[in-house]
Amino acid sequence: MALPNHTPLNYRIWHYTYLTFCFLVFFFLIAPLFVILPLSFNAEQYIHFSSKMLALDPEGFSLRWYEDMIYGTKNPWGLATKNSLIIAFFATIGSTILGTVAALGLSSRHMPYKAAFMALLISPMIVPLIISGTAIFFFMAKVGLAATHTGIILSHIILGTPFVVITVTATLSGFDHSVTRAAASLGSNPVNTFMKITLPLIMPGVISGALFAFVTSFDEVVVVLFLAGLENTTIPIQMWVGLREQLSPTIMAVATCLIVMSTLILVTAELLRRRSERLRGINR
């Protein structure tokens, strides 16, 4: 951002102050994440940058906490990972199907009371999780689904659908409906048209909604805290329990794995978004 030569001094000062401020904010946003990475390779058992680490002495680093995470005795991470993946998998499928179908209806110009329905279907995203957790807990306890995977999956479907509804509706807003009419005029039935024409076109929106739903479920603590028994523990629950006791390097190792995962998801989501924009003819 070079400034032209004739820029007056006060404007120049202002401009560089602005850039410095922005730099500091970006630093504030991203730096905390990078504190965790080196600490997970700490050879000592304190959450502290040891002098050996600062001197970049190889002896200061080790993989022992990753070993502890995977092979440690009585470590809950294996079960937690399994549960998290199972719950997130089914919750994602449920949210994606229900959300996509509902978004198709909501995007139709024939839909009555569109705004009211939209507001209702998105409400799980807005209502504080503690309230959703309380209410869902009462319900699940009543129908006997507390402390079951099914109960947790059903509640995560609720929490995930708003994201799918939003992303798919956004994709459908630029959708050219003449292609489905063309398919119909060529003799295709509605199901076939949806599978062969509509779905492939809105796929980026569906997948990015599914990613949101997956992350929501995979990262969700509050509702699971209310619903989970010992058998249903998930990664966030174990982190929550661990963080309440004491910061341990094993948690740093788990956190590092989660950061790597979110980076992968971010890259996927970004690629999808760009593809979607290209397909919809934005940024040509």
Add this chain to the structure above:
Amino acid sequence: MSQEKILSSDGTPLEESLKKAERKNKLKAVLLVAPLFLFILIIYIFPIGDMLFRSVDDRMITKMLPKTFVAMEKWDGQDLPDEPVYEGLYEDLSVLKKNKTFGKIIARLNYEKSGFSSLIKKTIRKIDKLEEGNYKEQFIKIHKRWGQPEYLVALKNTAPNWSYAKYLKGVDLKFDEKRNIIQQDEDRRIYKTLWLRTINVAFWVTIFCFILAYPIAHLLATLPMKYSNLLMICVLLPFWTSLLVRTSSWMVLLQQQGPINDLIVWLGWAADDNRPELMYNVIGTFVAMTQILLPFMVLPLYSVMKTISPSLMRAGKSLGGTPLVSFVKIYFPLTIPGIGAGSLLVFILAIGYYITPALVGGASGSLISNNIAYHMKSSLDWAFASALGTMLLVGVLAIYWVYNKLVGIDNIKLG
């Protein structure tokens, strides 16, 4: 003037057949929305309704002492009641003793007036030895509190099926014996402070997020694509990263032996043996929540700023406005929709925050959500947790309504 009806190919009037097609399309759209709607209605909206119901439901005690309350209807609540009330009490308490279900009413009555716990326990212990007739005298012999009108008045006060006492408790008020609404005892007034702190934290976090987000959203919107995409990652990576990971990184940074304290000591702002407490208080809550919610402010601002043409600012300057004047008069007003959307979103999310205050907030930095969780999981006063939850819900829905009016819920953008 006569008008020929236009007919469609199958002979029906066009208007009618269009209406029919319209109805069919409408039905199709509704059927598509129906599965999710019903799902959310059954597993989400009804349970929230049930929560509202629980917060005012006070039928338990009425069910457990049916005869007493029937007898009490005839009592004016002034002096001691007559024999029938004591007879009703005798019969009800005998049933409770036989079924061993008196634990709940002891807790409920002791909440209404302390002293009931020993009163009921002693009465239940001795109830088998009572002889028939003249229960009033025998009850007073068991425990002298049965002869004090205030206990019987307190008992009568629990008769209604519905009670909003939990809501009063949520704002530091309560009923006195004569059903007047009075202030809670001095040492028990905590909820007003808690509500004010919650609103205060949410408000300042929103302000901080705005101050930090506005410049970077502007930078992201004005830089050429290839740079802004790279910087956008700094916003999106935290957005996609687990909340617990981000909270734990703040716990690392803010702890007493952590890097920020190291820096403060190194700069000489504090002595090594007197490191400031940055965590387990309201500072920790502020800092961590601001960083965690910042992306929710940046993204709406960015998407609005992206649509503002740079030529507007150039036009302002060419007409003689200084950069400051053009900014205040042209650019800033155009970004107000984004500011509204981002602020409301951050405020809504902040006001219900639970995880981060619980981990880095300590006692002085905990918010209303933490108290709801406490009553759900530890004190097990579910009715009170429901009442607090309902009050929070009403607040959030009010903001949600404003958001919907101002921004339109279908304009929410993600990523």
